[in-house]
Amino acid sequence: MAPFKALELEYPIIDSNFQTFCASHGILSVEDFLIHDLYELAAFAKQQPTSEKLEQGITQILSIIDEQHQPWVNGMELLDDTLHRKHVVPTGCEGVDLLLGGGLHEGQLTELVGPSSSGKTQVCLLAASYLASKHMGTVVYLDTGNSFSTQRIAEFVGRFSNHMFSQAGHRNFQKVMNNILCHSVFDIFTMFNVLHQLEFNMKSQLQKGGQVRLLIVDSISSLITPILGNIGSQGRALMTSAGYLLKKLAHEHNIVVLVTNHTVGGERGIPKPALGQIWKTVAHVRLLLSADHGNDTRSISVLKHPSMASGKVARFRV
Template sequence: MCCVDTGKESVKEMAPLKALEAEYPILDPNFQAFCASHGIFSVEDFLIHDLYELAAFAEQQPTSEKLKQGITQVLSIIDTQHQPWLNGMELLDDALYNKHVLSTGCEGIDLLLGGGLREGQLTELVGPSSCGKTQVCLLAASNVATKHMGNVVYLDTGNSFSPQRIAQFVGHIAGRAFDEAGKRIFQRIMNGIVCHSVFDIFTMFNVLHRLVINFPSQLQKGGQVRMLIVDSISSLITPILGNSGSQGRALMISAGYMLKKLAHEHNVAVLASSKAAKFSI
């Protein structure tokens, strides 16, 4: 099992707009600074902003034409990311043949979910503190790594990831004696669960952006990634913004968009825990 503690980076560094500048020169530093002044740091951020209002602000700037061209370019990028229209039969075939169900390891939760966590979809686990959300996340990670032979990416935001608990779950699920063959299997399963420790919301966005960009080339080198777990999202937002404010909701929408994008484009089951329904994705 690998645990990576990701250092804090600035908001601008974690945003992909700068990375797009080489391919789209119109998204130059001036455009990036204009966007940053309105709280826009990524392509995804455009989805939760009033673009008419943004265009109106652009009109007031000396470089209004270039700024409007930049806005148009970002909208074009968003359009290219949209999936093609699918008819009902195509959606049914996709659900039957591509969207497998992964058991969480908890029979009651699997029953409520219609069998378990579905690949290609985001499932949110909401509940108050100390109700067992982390235990469900750890159990799901152990079960997928053991029974479904898949790799798991685990984003730990509260320093609650427990390799000892994972080992207990894996040992119980595998039900094997720890002979030489059993030890090799146990080691392979444990190595398939990769944990990133993220302790602020912007570092989490940075990690998610890197997953979106590098998922095919980096995460699948050691085997197929079947599940992404975020435990939990709300714990990163509540200390900064308290229990109110539209900013918190905007951050959750942005995080939800990125998680759904990962789930859909890479056919991964995503499980995210949250402490309060008001912060749900």
């Protein structure tokens, strides 16, 4: 779901007059519309000189929201979709790929959870490097904390190539970097804008560098935590909308979505994933990362998986 400005071309009724009216009530996007009192909004619309057009605009937005709901599907349709459309994309990390039966699954949202310095960003950079270096498609990387490192990408690409420091190796690295589109995103509203533009580009086949195969958000919690603290129930609604949009992109465009989340203190001091119970239901796959003190070994365990028992553990080095 998108900012109203992005919908104007396809839906002329959502014109500048309608956008100005909504903006005067703090409504700038479909997400804002979802958490507003629609009866109150309709009452204000009736008081305006262009009340009929405004009411038509409100009806149009409701129709757009209704179209987003997925139709019912039966078990055979889901099985056919899994067998013929959903492939596995390797991360380039042997331990992670063995644990997950080959890698990350298309059509699913996978969440990496872990404390600071547990290796979440390193796994993201490794997965981006591997996919791009194997020319398997385009990676879209949303960097929320200035943690994207071209130097680290170069190190990872060097592992996959025997001629990293030759002229051919330099050309290969350039190709890899052309297959990774990095966006700096520091608030959730910017993320919505980037994701809506990405969705439009994928529908219109306008993206540069080929088909998008992997979307990374590192980290989703740094975007959501501030809005949960400031605007209460509206923040939770925006969090739900963010999860819905990421899963929608994964399913409809058959891509891998990988997000990172930090941990917070739980019962008896045991760390638990941040963002609470509502976000807990969003990810298809939840993986917990932890670091061994004194070396570069990491442990990864399954917290949640649609086809795998929780508790499975693997160890690896990044």
